[in-house]
Amino acid sequence: xxxxxxxxxxxxxxxxxxxxxxxxxxxxxxxxxxxxxxxxxxxxxxxxxxxxxxxxxxxxxxxxxxxxxxxxxxxxxxxxxxxxxxxxxxxxxxxxxxxxxxxxxxxxxxxxxxxxxxxxxxxxxxxxxxxxxxxxxxxxxxxxxxxxxxxxxxxxxxxxxxxxxxxxxxxxxxxxxxxxxxxxxxxxxxxxxxxxxxxxxxxxxxxxxxxxxxxxxxxxxxxxxxxxxxxxxxxxxxxxxxxxxxxxxxxxxxxxxxxxxxxxxxxxxxxxxxxxxxxxxxxxxxxxxxxxxxxxxxxxxxxxxxxxxxxxxxxxxxx
Amino acid sequence: xxxxxxxxxxxxxxxxxxxxxxxxxxxxxxxxxxxxxxxxxxxxxxxxxxxxxxxxxxxxxxxxxxxxxxxxxxxxxxxxxxxxxxxxxxxxxxxxxxxxxxxxxxxxxxxxxxxxxxxxxxxxxxxxxxxxxxxxxxxxxxxxxxxxxxxxxxxxxxxxxxxxxxxxxxxxxxxxxxxxxxxxxxxxxxxxxxxxxxxxxxxxxxxxxxxxxxxxxxxxxxxxxxxxxxxxxxxxxxxxxxxxxxxxxxxxxxxxxxxxxxxxxxxxxxxxxxxxxxxxxxxxxxxxxxxxxxxxxxxxxxxxxxxxxxxxxxxxxxxxxxxxxxxxxxxxxxxxxxxxxxxxxxxxxxxxxxxxxxxxxxxxxxxxxxxxxxxxxxxxxxxxxxxxxxxxxxxxxxxxxxxxxxxxxxxxxxxxxxxxxxxxxxxxxxxxxxx
Numbered sequence: 039x040x041x042x043x044x045x046x047x048x049x050x051x052x053x054x055x056x057x058x059x060x061x062x063x064x065x066x067x068x069x070x071x072x073x074x075x076x077x078x079x080x081x082x083x084x085x086x087x088x089x090x091x092x093x094x095x096x097x098x099x100x101x102x103x104x105x106x107x108x109x110x111x112x113x114x115x116x117x118x119x120x121x122x123x124x125x126x127x128x129x130x131x132x133x134x135x136x137x138x139x140x141x142x143x144x145x146x147x148x149x150x151x152x153x154x155x156x157x158x159x160x161x162x163x164x165x166x167x168x169x170x171x172x173x174x175x176x177x178x179x180x181x182x183x184x185x186x187x188x189x190x191x192x193x194x195x196x197x198x199x200x201x202x203x204x205x206x207x208x209x210x211x212x213x214x215x216x217x218x219x220x221x222x223x224x225x226x227x228x229x230x231x232x233x234x235x236x237x238x239x240x241x242x243x244x245x246x247x248x249x250x251x252x253x254x255x256x257x258x259x260x261x262x263x264x265x266x267x268x269x270x271x272x273x274x275x276x277x278x279x280x281x282x283x284x285x286x287x288x289x290x291x292x293x294x295x296x297x298x299x300x301x302x303x304x305x306x307x308x309x310x311x312x313x314x315x316x317x318x319x320x321x322x323x324x325x326x327x328x329x330x331x332x333x334x335x336x337x338x339x340x341x342x343x344x345x346x347x348x349x350x351x352x353x354x355x356x357x
Numbered sequence: 358x359x360x361x362x363x364x365x366x367x368x369x370x371x372x373x374x375x376x377x378x379x380x381x382x383x384x385x386x387x388x389x390x391x392x393x394x395x396x397x398x399x400x401x402x403x404x405x406x407x408x409x410x411x412x413x414x415x416x417x418x419x420x421x422x423x424x425x426x427x428x429x430x431x432x433x434x435x436x437x438x439x440x441x442x443x444x445x446x447x448x449x450x451x452x453x454x455x456x457x458x459x460x461x462x463x464x465x466x467x468x469x470x471x472x473x474x475x476x477x478x479x480x481x482x483x484x485x486x487x488x489x490x491x492x493x494x495x496x497x498x499x500x501x502x503x504x505x506x507x508x509x510x511x512x513x514x515x516x517x518x519x520x521x522x523x524x525x526x527x528x529x530x531x532x533x534x535x536x537x538x539x540x541x542x543x544x545x546x547x548x549x550x551x552x553x554x555x556x557x558x559x560x561x562x563x564x565x566x567x568x569x570x571x572x573x574x575x576x577x578x579x580x581x582x583x584x585x586x587x588x589x590x591x592x593x594x595x596x597x598x599x600x601x602x603x604x605x606x607x608x609x610x611x612x613x614x615x616x617x618x619x620x621x622x623x624x625x626x627x628x629x630x631x632x633x634x635x636x637x638x639x640x641x642x643x644x645x646x647x648x649x650x651x652x653x654x655x656x657x658x659x660x661x662x663x664x665x666x667x668x669x670x671x672x673x674x675x676x677x678x679x680x681x682x683x684x685x686x687x688x689x690x691x692x693x694x695x696x697x698x699x700x701x702x703x704x705x706x707x708x709x710x711x712x713x714x715x716x717x718x719x720x721x722x723x724x725x726x727x728x729x730x731x732x733x734x735x736x737x738x739x740x741x742x743x744x745x746x747x748x749x750x751x752x753x754x755x756x757x758x759x760x761x762x763x764x765x766x767x768x769x770x771x772x773x774x775x776x777x778x779x780x781x782x783x784x785x786x787x788x789x790x791x792x
């Protein structure tokens with residue numbers, strides 16, 4: 039693996055499968071009476087969060103603690119020089135404190151790239167602006183493999199397997215979604231066939247060059263999807279004229295029970311959270327057995343454990 | 358600078374605008390003689406064998422940052438950089454602090470230029486008060502001031518209001534002024550960070566669509582035609598803009614345009630690592646745009662090269678991409694970039710370089726003493742350039758500009774400015790400033 043995990047493109051297919059396989063092994067830790075491994079004892083992981091994201095921060099925190107790392111949570115709201123310390127100065131401060139890895143969440147695309155230029159430790163991107171969120175893509179891939187690769191009968195997919203031939207439809211505000219970008223890169227590399235569905239206003243410019251299909255018609259895609267992943271759509275997009283109203287958006291791109299019924303029997307519904315129930319996803323769909331939304335959260339911890347384990351050199355110690 | 362007019366120089370063996378070899382005798386601030394085998398007893402001799410001699414370069418678009426941002430640049434440091442780049446005149450943009458929207462500020466900048474003495478500083482006046490795009494600044498007062506302003510621009514901001522733009526174009530006809538427009542439709546570029554294209558989409562940076570530039574240029578060309586006024590288009594960056602300007606010129610409308618060295622060479626994929634030295638407005642575009650800009654400069658659709666030299670202190674660039682300042686330095690590399698992009702590619706010969714970097718920008722800026730033929734009687738504004746030098750990697754740390762934000766750092770560029778003369782007095786000799 040590369041020294042930093044900033045883009046899903048930093049992972050080769052082998053790297054990605056290695057993360058998924060390691061996560062599958064580590065998942066067993068969660069079932070033990072003492073859920074801790076000594077692997078990262080004495081190592082320091084900093085959670086550097088410039089955006090409120092309790093779910094992602096606590097997921098990384100739990101992952102690091104289960105590997106016995108020391109965790110420092112560093113919250114910094116607002117990022118401009120005018121508002122406070124510059125990212126560079128914060129980076130140098132954390133470096134001086136002996137951070138072995140920095141997990142960064144930042145509203146500006148590319149902030150992890152900049153950070154990586156100023157520190158010697160590993161940088162893990164926990165979501166940067168509208169760019170990427172690679173650990174979300176890894177946990178999504180892990181969840182898909184868990185639910186689908188073994189024939190849709192539950193239990194982990196076979197070690198070493200990718201997602202070859204799995205048809206994944208990602209629906210919603212692709213333009214502003216770091217989750218969509220990372221998933222397109224990672225899932226295509228794992229062999230999945232990804233299709234993006236959104237109103238044309240919420241498709242990125244030149245999306246035709248991405249390794250995925252494009253559709254404006256959700257209903258046309260549902261019947262040929264093994265996975266339907268719904269993205270959060272924010273109310274403020276409406277005022278920027280991306281679509282006329284939440285009601286129209288829901289009618290055209292929301293996943294309700296009627297639409298879910300058109301999906302193949304084995305197909306699953308995913309959502310990276312936080313959800314807007316009643317907007318992009320109906321409450322009944324979110325709470326249905328086909329929804330993996332809660333499993334995604336649980337898998338987030340084990341996948342992030344695997345990333346920290348592999349990146350911080352835990353692999354040599356443990357084997 | 359009259360006390361310096363005593364310098365007397367004999368420049369020997371240079372190729373005049375890349376053509377025939379000749380000697381040039383500078384005396385009394387003017388070109389006294391041009392020809393083979395000149396003798397000038399008592400004159401200092403510059404052996405210019407193998408060098409190209411050009412009329413002193415004129416930049417229509419320079420940010421000298423003074424008053425207000427002397428941590429980035431001062432008139433002194435910026436004009437020293439200009440002389441080292443082969444320039445003898447620069448137009449100082451109005452987006453200073455305070456804004457150059459009154460006779461007082463433009464006179465201050467003009468005087469600072471006179472005191473520094475490296476190049477002629479021609480202040481650009483703001484079109485609107487505070488660059489706010491609401492009310493016309495006192496354009497006539499700036500025109501009548503000691504600075505004798507003829508170019509007006511809200512550069513950094515677009516004069517987006519079509520009625521205000523029409524009025525500005527009309528109003529400056531009274532004193533032969535020109536409005537230099539920063540063409541950027543504001544609504545189409547809210548939050549824009551990088552050329553809207555494959556790279557920006559992948560990097561998750563908000564797109565700056567070509568259409569936002571082209572829409573304003575098209576509108577302004579129509580307004581220039583309707584009012585019979587002079588429009589100058591700043592930093593043209595897209596293939597579509599070149600097409601529109603070509604069309605406007607074909608109608609005989611009074612439209613001129615500039616392109617920056619960086620838009621002639623660099624493309625948006627350089628933003629891949631989010632290195633903010635490549636953040637500039639208008640943004641770096643695609644290879645197809647670069648090719649169209651080069652073709653436009655070659656066929657004269659684009660009149661001139663202008664640097665948009667935009668110095669920034671280190672901390673303004675050491676930030677997240679979205680937070681970092683727009684702009685690149687360019688004075689000290691402009692001619693070398695033009696050699697690489699235009700001359701070494703066969704698109705322009707040196708006579709055409711003289712036209713695009715001196716003659717035409719001087720004409721557009723109404724700078725009478727510059728861009729004149731290298732002939733007896735012309736002011737002694739001369740640049741000596743060695744196209745055979747290098748290529749050598751650019752080291753921003755060695756630049757005379759106060760700022761280090763050159764996008765060409767580490768790039769191998771050909772050529773070297775050997776000497777620059779302002780009204781017969783050397784400002785640069787052997788690639789070093791004379792004072």
